[in-house]
Amino acid sequence: MSDTILATRNLQKSFGALKATDNVSIDLRAGEIHAIIGPNGAGKSTLIGQISGGLKSDAGQVHLMGRDVTALATEARAKAGLGRTFQISALAMEDTVLENVLLGAIGATGGGWRFLRGVSGDRDLNARAMEALARVGLAAAKDTRCADLSHGQRRQLEVAVALTLQPKAFVMDEPMAGLGAEGSKAMTGFLDGLRSEAPILLVEHDMDAVFALADRISVLVYGRIIASGNVDEIRASAEVREAYLGESV
Amino acid sequence: MIGERHVNLAVLAGLVIVPLWALWADEIFTITLTTRAVILALAAVGLNIALGIGGMVSFGHAVFFGLGGYAMGILAFHAQSYTPLQFGPLSLAGTKSMQVIWLVAMVTSALAAWVIGLLSLRTTGVYFIMITLAFGQMFFYFAISWGSYGGEDGLSIYVRNGFPGLNTLVPIQFFWLCLVALCVALVVQWRLRTSPFGLTLNAVRQTPQRVETVGLNPRKHKLVAFVISGAITGLAGALFADLNRFVSPTMFSWQLSGELIILIIIGGVGRLMGPVIGAAIFVALEHWLGGLTDFWHIWLGVILICIVLFGRGGVIGLLTGKEGPHV
Numbered sequence: 001m002s003d004t005i006l007a008t009r010n011l012q013k014s015f016g017a018l019k020a021t022d023n024v025s026i027d028l029r030a031g032e033i034h035a036i037i038g039p040n041g042a043g044k045s046t047l048i049g050q051i052s053g054g055l056k057s058d059a060g061q062v063h064l065m066g067r068d069v070t071a072l073a074t075e076a077r078a079k080a081g082l083g084r085t086f087q088i089s090a091l092a093m094e095d096t097v098l099e100n101v102l103l104g105a106i107g108a109t110g111g112g113w114r115f116l117r118g119v120s121g122d123r124d125l126n127a128r129a130m131e132a133l134a135r136v137g138l139a140a141a142k143d144t145r146c147a148d149l150s151h152g153q154r155r156q157l158e159v160a161v162a163l164t165l166q167p168k169a170f171v172m173d174e175p176m177a178g179l180g181a182e183g184s185k186a187m188t189g190f191l192d193g194l195r196s197e198a199p200i201l202l203v204e205h206d207m208d209a210v211f212a213l214a215d216r217i218s219v220l221v222y223g224r225i226i227a228s229g230n231v232d233e234i235r236a237s238a239e240v241r242e243a244y245l246g247e248s249v
Numbered sequence: 250m251i252g253e254r255h256v257n258l259a260v261l262a263g264l265v266i267v268p269l270w271a272l273w274a275d276e277i278f279t280i281t282l283t284t285r286a287v288i289l290a291l292a293a294v295g296l297n298i299a300l301g302i303g304g305m306v307s308f309g310h311a312v313f314f315g316l317g318g319y320a321m322g323i324l325a326f327h328a329q330s331y332t333p334l335q336f337g338p339l340s341l342a343g344t345k346s347m348q349v350i351w352l353v354a355m356v357t358s359a360l361a362a363w364v365i366g367l368l369s370l371r372t373t374g375v376y377f378i379m380i381t382l383a384f385g386q387m388f389f390y391f392a393i394s395w396g397s398y399g400g401e402d403g404l405s406i407y408v409r410n411g412f413p414g415l416n417t418l419v420p421i422q423f424f425w426l427c428l429v430a431l432c433v434a435l436v437v438q439w440r441l442r443t444s445p446f447g448l449t450l451n452a453v454r455q456t457p458q459r460v461e462t463v464g465l466n467p468r469k470h471k472l473v474a475f476v477i478s479g480a481i482t483g484l485a486g487a488l489f490a491d492l493n494r495f496v497s498p499t500m501f502s503w504q505l506s507g508e509l510i511i512l513i514i515i516g517g518v519g520r521l522m523g524p525v526i527g528a529a530i531f532v533a534l535e536h537w538l539g540g541l542t543d544f545w546h547i548w549l550g551v552i553l554i555c556i557v558l559f560g561r562g563g564v565i566g567l568l569t570g571k572e573g574p575h576v
Contacts, residue, residue, distance in 0.1 A: 052462065078464035090462075092455040094574055095448075102445075103452050107463030111445040112470065118443040125445070165463060 003030040004063075005199050006082070006169040011050050011060035013043075013223075020046040022223040024060070026201075028169055033191065033200045035210045038220035039243065044203045045087065047220065048173050051201070052084045053077045065168055078107065083167030083198070085158040087174045091146045098142040100157055101129040104164030132163040136190065152183040159190070169199050176206040188212055211235075219243065250570035257522045264431075264525070268424050280420040281492070286532040287427045288488045293512040293524030294434045295481030300510065301519030302442055303474040304454030304576050308506050309365070309381030312388045313479040315501035316361055317354035317486025319392070322404040322496035324350050329407055347412045347426075350487050358483025359476050366475035370468055385503050392498035403497025410491055417491070427488050431525070434481050439521055441477070450474050454576065482509075511549070515556055517563030519574040526564050 006028040013021045020043045028034045038044055049055030051062055053074035061070045062077075069077050078084070091100050102119055105128040106112050119125060133139045136156040141149065149157065155175055162170060175191065176184045188209045191200060195215075204210050210217065211231050218228040221243045227234060234240055264287065271279035292314050299305040327334045327343025334341040344350065369380045393401045409417045417423045441447045450470050453460050457467040490496045499505065508531065516527030531549070538545035560566050562573035 054458065054461075073466075074458075074461040075464050075466050078462050084462045086458070086462075090456045090459040092452045092459065094455060095451065099448060100452075102448060103460065103465075104463045106445045106449055107460075107465045110464075112449045112465045113473075114445040116440055116444060118440070119445055119448050120443065122445070161459070161463065 004028065005030055005065060006051070006171075006201060007063045008047075008051060009061045009063070011047065011062070012058045013046050013050055013055060014058055019223045021050065021057075021220075024220070024223070024225055026218050026225065026228070028199045028201050030199055031195055032215040033195050033202055033213045035202045035204055035214035035217045036220055037204065037207070037210060037217060042220045043223040044220055045173065046223075048084075048171055048203055051171055052082060078165065078167075079110075081165075081168030083162035083165045083170045085162050085170070085172045085175055087177060087203075089154040089158055091154060091157060091161075093145075093147040095146055096142065097133065097138055097144050097146060097149065097157060098126075098129060100146055101132050101160050101164055102126070104132070104161040105129045108165045128164055132160040135163060136160045137186075151178045152180065155179060155183070155187065159187075167198055169201065170194070171201045171203075173203050174205060175202070176204055176209050184209055251568050253520070253565060253569045253571070256565055256568050260522045260525050260529075261432075263529070264428060268421060272421050277420055280424055282532055282536055284420065284424045284427050284492055285489075286528045287424070287431050288485050288492060289509075289512060289531065290525040290528035291427070291431045291434050291488065292482045292485035293509050293516075293528055294431070294438055295478045295483075295485065296509045297478075297513050297519065297524050298438055298441060298481070299475050299478035300513060300576060301523065301574065302447060302454065303450045303471050303478075304574075305370075305471060305475060306378050306510070306576060307369075307381045307475075307478075308378045308503065308510070309383070309385035310479075310482050310509050311501050311503065311505040312361060312365065312385050313358040313482040314486035314489065314505060314509075315388055315392065315496075315498070316358045317483035317488075318490035318496040318500040319398065319404075319486075320354035320357050320483070321350045321410065321487040321490040322406060323398060324353060325406045325410055326398065326404055345408070345410045347410045347417070347487075347491070350410055350491075351484055354483045354487035355480040358486070359480040362476045362479025363472070365479075366472045370471050370475065382503055382506070385501060385506055389498055389501040389503070392501050399497070401498060403495055403499075406490070406494045406496075409494055423492070427492075430484060430488065434484075435521060435525075437477075437481070441474075442521075446470065446473075451574070454574070511553055513563075514553065515563055517565035517573050518576055520563065520565045523563055523565055523573075530564070 004027045009025050011021050011024040024047055036044055050057045061068055064080050069080055102125055105125045133142055136159055138156055176187055184206055191213055216230055217234045218225050219240050227237045227240050268280050268283050296310045299307055324343045325345055328345045365384050369377055372380055398404050415422045449465055453467040453470050460467045512527030512531050513524055515530055517523030534549055538548050556563055562571055566573050
C-alpha cells in the first residue's frame with residue numbers, strides 16, 4: 001500500500017535448527033500503531049533485531065519508506081528514519097539525562113564529527129534535546145545521572161532519545177516493561193498521541209496497553225505470524241486463543 | 250571534599266612551582282625529574298583519550314611512544330652523522346629541528362595507530378588487550394633486530410635537538426617546552442571530551458548499541474580517537490628521547506605500556522588531570538623508593554591494589570569524592 005512506512009517481506013532467521021522468524025511479513029502504515037504480540041520465545045526480539053539491523057537476516061527484506069534497507073547497518077537504518085527503543089534500557093548510565101538525549105540530537109544532526117565546539121554551547125542540539133525531554137516529562141531531571149533514575153524514568157528516557165531523531169517510524173520493544181499501573185497509563189497516553197507523528201511498531205506484553213493502543217495486531221508464535229487483524233478480530237481468533245491458552249487474550 | 254577544578258588548578262600550579270623552586274635552589278636534577286613526569290603525563294594523556302573516554306584498554310601504547318622516540322633518534326642520527334636517510338630511490342636529509350621531528354613523530358604514530366586500530370578494533374575486551382599487546386611485542390622485537398639503528402643497544406644522540414628561540418640544552422628551557430606541549434594536549438583532551446565527538450565516544454564506551462541506533466558509527470569514533478591518542482603518545486616519545494638523548498627498544502616494551510595504564514589508574518581514569526597526577530606520583534616513587542631499594546615496584550603494586558580496591562576514581566576520585574568512569 002502506498003501509505004506503508006515500514007514493511008518486512010518474508011523475513012527469516014534461524015539459530016541452528018531453531019527458526020526464530022519464519023517468513024514474517026508485516027506492514028506499518030502511516031498514523032497507526034501495529035502491535036506484535038506473542039508468548040515468550042516467539043521470536044519478537046529477533047524480529048526487532050532484524051528490522052533495526054542488529055541481526056542479519058537469513059532471507060527476506062526490510063523496506064522503509066519504499067526503500068530496501070535490508071543491506072544497511074543499524075546506523076544507516078537510523079539515518080534513514082528508523083527510531084528504536086530497547087526492552088532493557090540501553091542508556092549511558094554514567095551520563096546525565098540531558099547528555100543521553102543530546103546523543104540522539106547529535107545523531108539526528110550528523111554532528112558526531114565535531115571536535116572543537118562544546119556541546120553545552122550548541123543551542124540547536126540543546127533545544128532539540130530539551131524539547132524531547134519536555135515531551136516525556138523529564139525536563140526537570142535533565143541534570144540527574146541516568147543511573148539515579150527510576151525504572152519508569154529510564155523507559156521515558158528511552159523514548160525521549162528516539163524522539164530526538166524525529167524518525168519516520170518507531171520500533172519499540174516493550175516500552176511498558178516494568179512500569180507500574182500509573183506509569184503504564186501515562187506511557188499509553190503518550191504513545192497514543194505519538195502515532196500521528198510517526199507510526200509505531202510496538203512489541204508489548206501488557207495486553208491492556210496493546211488493546212488500548214493498537215490499530216492492528218499481529219500474533220507471532222514459534223517465529224510465524226499466525227494471525228493479523230484489528231483488536232476485535234484478534235480477540236475472536238480461535239488460533240490465537242489456543243496459542244495463548246491460559247493467558248489473557 | 251575538594252572540587253575537581255581546584256584539584257586541576259593545584260596540579261598545574263605544582264607543575265610551575267616545583268621547577269621554579271628547583272631552579273632557585275639549584276636542584277637541576279629535580280627539573281629533569283619533573284620534565285620526565287611531564288613527558289610521561291603527556292604520553293598518558295594520549296592513552297587517556299583512548300582508555301578513559303573511549304574505553305579502549307590498549308596494552309600496546311608503547312608502540313606509539315617508541316615510534317615517536319625512533320622518529321627523533323633516526324632523524325637526529327642522520328643529521329649528526331651527515332648521512333642521508335634512504336627510502337628506496339628517495340634520499341632525505343636528517344634534521345635536528347624539534348618541530349620537524351615532532352611532526353614526523355606524530356604523523357608516523359597516527360598512521361601506525363590507524364593501521365593497528367583498524368585491525369584491533371574488530372575485537373573488544375580481553376581480545377583487544379591481547380592484540381594491542383601483540384602489536385607492541387612485534388615492534389619491540391623489530392627494534393631489537395634493527396641493526397642499522399643500534400639494535401638491542403639503542404641509539405645515542407650527542408646533542409639535544411633545537412627549537413627556535415630556546416636553548417634546549419638548558420634543563421629549565423626544555424622543561425617549559427615540554428610543559429607547553431602537555432598543556433596543549435590537556436586542552437585537546439578537554440575540548441574533545443566536551444565536544445559532540447567526545448560525548449559520542451563516551452557513550453560508545455558505555456552503550457555502543459545505543460550509539461548505533463541514533464545513526465552514529467561506534468567503530469569509526471573509536472578509530473579516530475585511537476589515532477588522536479597514538480599521535481599524542483608519539484609526540485611524548487619524541488620528547489622522551491630528546492630528554493635522554495637516547496632511544497632503545499625498551500621504549501616499545503610491554504612494561505612501558507603497562508606503566509602508562511598504571512599512571513592513569515593511579516591518577517584517575519578519564520579525568521583531565523588523572524595522567525598528570527599519576528605520572529607525578531610514579532616518578533616520585535621511582536626516585537625516592539628507587540633510592541632505597543631496587544624492588545620499589547613492590548610498593549607501586551601495593552598502591553595500585555589499594556586504589557583499585559578502595560578508590561575507583563584514582564587519587565582525583567579520592568580527593569573529589571566522585572567515582573570515575575567504568576572501563
